[in-house]
Amino acid sequence: MDSDDYHPIYDFTTPYDHLIPAVDDPAAQFYLEVIRVYLAMCEGVISVRKAVEIAQRLREHPEFAKHPVDPSILPVSATLKAKLIENLETLQRYNLYTLDAIKSAYSFAFMVTDAPLRPVDLRVLQFFSENPEATNYDAAEALNIVPRTVGRSIQSLRERHGLRFSYLIDTTAFGIHSFMLFFKLSDGVRWSDVESGLADFPFTRSILRTTMSETGYASFLFPGNENRVHAFESSINRLVGRVFEQVTLHSQIGMARTTALSLYDGNRWAFPEQLESVLDTSVPPPRIDSNRTLWCGGPKRGLSPLDFVIASQLRIDGRASARKIRDNLRLMGIDMSAPSVAYSIRKIRERGIMLPFVAFGGVGLSTNFCFEIVCDESWKQRILGFSQLLPSSFAYLSDHGMILWIDVPSMHQVRYYKLFRSLENENGVHFVQPIMTVGLSGSRPMDDLSRHWNASDRGWSVDPSVLDLSRYLY
The missing domain is CATH 1.10.10 (Arc Repressor Mutant, subunit A)
Incomplete structure (x- = not known):
């Protein structure tokens, strides 16, 4: 493949365009454009403002729904740039221009690997x-x-x-429902077809398939009343037996995110011995930390669609100033003054609908698990209390139980795995579905999803007919 034939989509050039191959696959081209935008930012060829503008256009690409990537929020770093250039040179040296190779060149450059902490x-x-x-x-x-x-x-x-500063958002405060669908594909159904259908569905937030199995999950976000929820649930029921062998649909009622760095001495992680007591019901669980848990409280008066968009910006960058958010909004065609944005932020904070947290990696937590735990209320509260002892965890609390993501050191992975699997033997725990070596994946920004919603003085809405997922998967 002759890289001299490459013609960029956007009107700028970088010193590294000779490493960018010409490809016909639109999905591969998506990652190449992300790479070019990042390199252009590193070289000062384009401003961050321009990168944000381009990122808004990249969201229109079908591949974005499958693997949300925003080059404008990646940290500008000489080290990361060097890794990316090295990977591009490897592609060129071995003539590797398939989608998987190009995607790997991008993802491996930004993969957080273990590094010593000062x-x-x-x-x-x-x-x-x-x-x-x-x-x-x-x-x-x-x-x-x-x-x-x-x-x-x-x-x-x-x-x-x-390191990233962010917020979890109670979307129900804006009248917006969050669902997570766990499923197993029926015999003969191809994952690629299901993934494409889910990506085309305008309310899909994230998609993930487990390795070496036909199990996967997808998350969804949409506004509306119970009629809209019923329309969505009914469409999933029509897929059982045809596309999905089995499903569990979780409706979010809360969330929690915790980190226990006290277990880490800078070199290795200790195992929290108290965690073993989760199986001993005579031992009360740790008190649930209200500063690390956010329960969904339903619609709040006085919140507008614009407040939701601003909350979405804070989820991307929890330290974003009112002025920076104002600039981002203008790129989206929304004209607000910085004082108006600041007022909206104060209003959102006062409603108590955001949970702050920091995310990080590369500190020895190399093993990821996701557990779908279907259980009764008492066990949900118990597991949530003990999950605060884990090195790093995120809990999606639902009407059926919880989905729990944990990051643990490899030296303790078997012990953690057996402990959570054994929960299934307890009365009140109906089943535990483990997914190994799968980290919490990225998702489409909330404000990107809202492009498909209707805004009014009364909030967001959608027509029930557009919530028929079966139309995309038959």
């Missing part, structure tokens, strides 16, 4: 894990260091460990 970085990470909304000055005072040192640590943690 003692000061560990202290800073520990502080913000416990105080995700604190400022650099707060951290400096608490840790008895200067703010500049905190800033350098944050930059290092972003580059080496993918």
